[in-house]
Amino acid sequence: MATTAIRPTIRQRTTLYEWLTTTDHKKIGILYTISSFTFLAIGGLLALGVRTELAQPGLQFLDESTYNQLFTMHASVMIFWVIIPFLAGLGNYIVPLQIGAADMAFPRINALSFWMIPFSGLVVISGFLLGGAADAGWTAYPPLSSIKYSPGPGMNLWIVALILIGTSSILGAVNFLVTIFRMRAPGMTLFRMPIMVWTIIVTSVLVLMGTPVLTSALMMLFIDRNFGGSFFDPATGGSAILWQNIFWFYSHPAVYIMVLPGMGAISEIIPVFSRKPLFGYKAFVFATAGIGALGFSVWAHHMFTTGSVFLPFFSVMTFFIAVPTGVKMFNWIATMWRGQITFKTPMLFAVGFLSMFLIGGINGVFSAPVPVDYALHATYWVVAHIHYVLFGGSFLAIMAGFYFWFPKMSGKMLDEGLGKLHFVLVMIGLNLTFLPMHMLGLLGMPRRIADYSPTAGWNDLNIAATIGGFTVGISLLPLLWNIYISLRNGKDAGNDPWEGSTLEWATSSPPPAWNFDRLPAITSERPLFDARHGRSGKDHA
């Protein structure tokens, strides 16, 4: 009796210890996923708090102070602790497998990168318990974010947490670059790499160029707040606009950090479920690199209304960056064109991504012509835009990738019916939430307001958005149930449930600690396709 009781305890403790100390990129990838889902729940509840308050004019549910903390923390958590780590986690799991490597180049740094995420997340959230979380918006513009106007502890905690998570990103980016450039399997030339790997390269370069700049801005703000610095204080010779320039120099490329790996996942999924290669592989790679390069020359389009921007330059660059994104859209459609498409859940989410990210691309172009931006800036139009990009784009891509690679990670298939239910609910919910926000913006509703006039004509649209928000929240329940029942008694996935083309499908699900017993010959970007069907022709043109 005693022994049977003790044994499982020891085994559990060992398992827990193993997960806490693991340096296996696959386990770390799964930890990233668990952490991201946890913060997704937190960020989602914060958003529902915001939507509940905005459902009707008047302050029924929150006071202004709490409201300001909620929307600030919603954006911060979703960007830094959900979307970026979710994609980093998928990359962590998939990239070494896709290039035929046994692990990341620096496994212990990899573990460090991960553990900084939940730690920094707790730091930023602890503000709620320590007298108020950060409440100056996720953009933290000084002078509002200065010690004078944001005296609470939340702002300092926010700065420290962002520096920590930024460091985690930088370490992760170095790790990805060294892994990809030094550890590819024999035969895998750069132009035979899966597109997912290419997008992780460009993302890592963006992180290396952008994140240290954000860190420097955060340190300056910290010095201003706590040691009497005056970098951003106009009263003592600093410049409030300086922060905006440095902040957006990172935070605009950050949008691409949050979208490019998702585009990579989509570019893996659409070819597999269309039974065709990606149309225009090289064009896609150059478009990705082009977005990365142009991404650093558009930051001031967030500042058109400040009166201190050289407008035509940033306007024209913003127009230009729409072009490579458009090229990718055509590549994906041409990949489906004359294919043989099957609609498993990953493909549904991929097509959902195409149609929603299209809206996020188009409604963003409205802010490139400066005079139109004068009308739309800082209104709910912009809220609609970022959510079509980050939710309709990044998040749907993350879900597509999650459904696609879950069988590889767990060895179990997810239930298709629940997956389709999740898809339908999330598509209805997200459009019901964010389409009305375009109209709210045109009707003049500014973002970040806790309350609005009942006679402004915004009531019905706000109710619609709130109902949509709760639909999005509910849509996650079938997903969580799906994960639970599939892990317990899902169908075995086998090595390659989708007839995949890339190396991760050449090993068992889940793969052994060393990833591969043997690798197939790599003579194109689709080694498994070649092994299954024989070489189907030349390399991509």
Next chain:
Amino acid sequence: MKLAHQPRRLVALVGVVLSALLLGGCQAVGTLPPATEQAIQITDLYNLVFTIAAVVFVLVEGLIIWSVIRYRRKPSDRSLPAQTHGNFLLEIVWTLIPLVVVIGIFITSVGVLNSVDARDADTAEVKVEVVGYQWQWKFAYPENGIEVFGTAAQEPQLVVPLGKVIQVSLVGQDVNHGFYIPEFLFQRDAVPGQVNVFQFTPNKLGTFNGQCSAFCGLLHNAMRFSVKVVSPEEYDTWLIENAPKPSGFTTLRVGI
């Protein structure tokens, strides 16, 4: 999950929903009726961008929906479809066409921008100073010695004459604020330590609501104000009625 077994029906349903959203959207996606000369130009530019955007949206979304319906895998699809890796000419075309379109919009927008942002101190017929502070506005007419302060209880009102060139000098007193009037289709940030100057010409009588658009802390949502456009005669009367006593500046009771 009947739908799950009928992918074609599911796809058709998604198509119908998207078209309904699009049609519903089109009816409510115009700007507010413009109330200044500048706003008319911005509305025209918006409508141009919207038209192009709508065409692109219908075209691309149509291609997505068409591919998804037309190229579903059929039971007879045993052998692989043609493994097309790309088409150089096609890819050049679909890179160049969007490039030409966006350059076209850019050039048009620069013309509008130069006109909207034009400011010539000599042409200004009424000069006002606007100061944003936590959490209200001050409107001052330095040439007439009038100052209007908003309070939480009563929003301030900026009174301006119809058809005249109004010049605003805008500054923030403590943190950043945003001077935004939806029907003017215009906003400009009020930044501490930096005076932003812009001009507008009201072309419509009436009262237009405005509010702070740059998040400025606790009572950001309470920074509401209005702009009342009156005839030049009424404006002159208003100036006389509110002119300061000979002893010096008067602080005007808010909300005329």
